[in-house]
Amino acid sequence: MAEAMSSGHRDEADIGQNDTNLPTPGMPDETSGTAGHDSTQMPTRTMRDLLNPPRDLALLRQRLFEVKDKIELQIDEFERYWPYVDNVWVRQHKAGTDKTGRAFTDYYACRLQRPTYTPKPVDSPRREGQPTRKKQIREGGTCQMRLKTIRYEGGYSGYTIVRVGDETQHSHDLDHIDKIKRTSVLMEIARSEVMKGYMPASVFTVMNEDMPKLLAAGGSHLNRNDVRNASQTWRQQHRDELRVHEGYKYDHGNGIVKHDGLVGESQIMGEVQMIDPSLDNSPPLQPGTLIFPLPSRTFLGPYLPPQSPLVNESGIPHVTLTYATSMDSSLALAPGLQTVISGPESKAMTHYLRSKHDAILIGVGTAIADDPALNCRLEGVGGFGGLGWDGQPRPVIVDPGARWLISPHSKVLQAVENGKGRGPWVIMAPGFAMDPMRLDLLKYYGGKYLGLTEFDKKWRLRWEAILKALAAEGIRSVMIEGGGMIINDLLQPENASFISSVVVTVAPTYLGKGGVGVSPAARRDPTGRPQPAVRFQDVKWQPLGEDIVLCGKLPGARASTVPGPVTVEALNGSGSFAPP
Ligand SMILES: [Zn+2]
Secondary structure, eight states: OHHHHTTSSSOGGGTTTOTTOOOOOOSOBOHHHHTTTTOSSOOSOOHHHHHSOOTTHHHHHHHHHHOOSOEEEOHHHHHHHGGGSTTTEEEEEEEEEOTTSOEEEEEEEEGGGSOOBOOOOOOSOOOTTOOOOOOOOBOOSOOOOEEEEEEEESSSEEEEEEESSTTOOOSSOHHHHHHHOOOHHHHHHHHHHHTTTBOHHHHHHHHTSSHHHHHHTTOTTOOHHHHHHHTHHHHHHHGGGOBOOTTEEEETTTEEEEOSSSHHHHHHHHHHTSOOGGGOSSOOOOTTOBOOOHHHHGGGGGGSOOSSSOOOTTSOOEEEEEEEEOTTOEEESSTTOOOOOSOHHHHHHHHHHHHTSSEEEEEHHHHHHHOOOOOOOBTTSBTTTBSTTTTOOEEEEEOTTOOOOOOTTSHHHHHHHTTSSOOOEEEEOTTOOOOHHHHHHHHHTTOEEEEEOOOOSSSSSOHHHHHHHHHHTTOOEEEEEEOHHHHHHHTSTTTGGGOOEEEEEEOSOOOOTTSEEOOOOOEEOTTSOEEOSOOOEEEEEEEETTEEEEEEEOTTTTOOSOOOOOOEEOTTOOSOOOOO
């Protein structure tokens, strides 16, 4: 399959890098959009698709039209939604693969990018008695909007849809395209209904029965002729058999209308009750889904990362430090021993916080001790009732000495495989690299490793280097969750200024001596007298279940040291970063 797909015009190496240099759209390939509008094959889309549309259809149509930001969809979601915008997007040429053979790229252009079609005057003699065929002028050439879809098939599978050219926009709205061209879904629905033996006019009436759903599907300009055109070939063979839907009748001057009474409704609804589970717009909750009620969220608002998509001037992402501790400031009963301290409400809060951050970061000790899934299981995020990977943070594991032995059984990879999390990034210190087999595994699951070259005398990695490397990878906010070494290191006087917000859950328990404590080194004034290590501002204490949550901010947060160039090797995990 990979071979067959790789026959695209583009060199494999420049897939995804050379977007402005697209081949000229000479031979649009419309197979995905319009083929089968009029055929005698039974279509796969039926009235059920119209009456039980995929969730947020109107919103997704708009998003897939504008492509303002990157859109990520799981494979089945893409296949469900894309036919609803195939009136907009015309595929330019067949897919190209990257060198792994697992990523397939397709380029699409807006329908209005095609040159305007002006019919030539007909001067050839027509056959006797044949009427002149009127050809319409097709407008075009007015819109430069293009996108590409990248389908990845590996340890995780999914589509990434991005705009080609940052500044490009449509020169028109979605309704304008809906007016010019119908989606394949609508045409298939129309044809499938006629092929049940119904008159096009009756099908048109029935399709208009639930107007909001027809509009959400892009059918605001659907007309009787569309239904006729969709089924013309089939009707030529079955002209005598067509009938009106049960419960509907022909009304002179009004076309097909519904009878009084419930016959028609019950018949259509009867069909609809056989709902394909994949089309159900309120799927059952996935096991393990967490619910964090809206009223509980309010107090966290001021401490969440800003909505603005920009990293601040210093190039440091918003850093939220969060952990759960006992009353004697312990994280765990003993090093390496996973200890549940806080209650279920706090757990739900943690997952809510995760959904608000681009990345979550832990140390390798925690990765080894807890084997965490490092995903977000909040109701409504991708994999838990939401679309794609919406709200799923990127797991980041700080593993300076390459100790983490990732395997396909690691929970974090299991989550990826099930479409419930993202591939992890692993940060390593200078002089260390990942075992090539493990690196392949990581990449297969959509992860990578970031080899830093910055060195610190006291510790092997500098926070500024880590945070800037993450920012360079597009991470605007990171939630730092543990464990003890990471938390204590970040709270050291020289690092604490990187913290933007802190959310600490204190549970009503003493873990006792011998635990893993949180206690950064004290600061000292010029005379050598000890000073408090850290004191938070804008503090709020919020009871949550049996726990209490402390939220705070740090004065001078992100007032990082003079920003210098940060060297990051092997950002794409190319494996070229070898130990000295
Ligand atoms: Zn356009």
